[in-house]
Amino acid sequence: MADERVVAFVLAVTEIGKEYDVAEKIREVAKQAGVDVEAYVVYGEYDVAAKIVADGLRKIDRAVTMIRTLPGVLRTVTLIAAE
Template sequence: MAEEKVVAFVLAVTEIGKEYDVVEGIKDIARRTDVEVEAYVVYGEYDVAAKIVADGLKKVDKVVTMIRSLPGVMRTVTLIAA
């Protein structure tokens, strides 16, 4: 039986001028994993917003950890959809 899909949103604060590099890094993560990821530069308190759709929390955790380790990422907030 396949695990239920988990949807999560990651909001990231980046170093000044690094938001587009972080979005490209997130898109690269999506290409290297079997997880659906969308990423956008946004305006406001956060610089980048990403949507993750994965088979289970372990895969979400893996992708979030990869995002947090990208150069230029200073801080993240992760929201798991209900």
């Protein structure tokens, strides 16, 4: 069975002043993880919101793990979309 297209949203809390650096790093690690990503600096409870699109949960898992270990990331919440 072929993997399905999976969409996930990652919401990140960053160190103060690191939100733009983190958003840029998320775009870079997405290429390494083999996923498509849109990353934005946002206002509110979270500092960065990223939409990740991949051809399976394994790639989502890899991308999220890479994001969680980025310098400046304090905490993340991951939401898997139901389509």
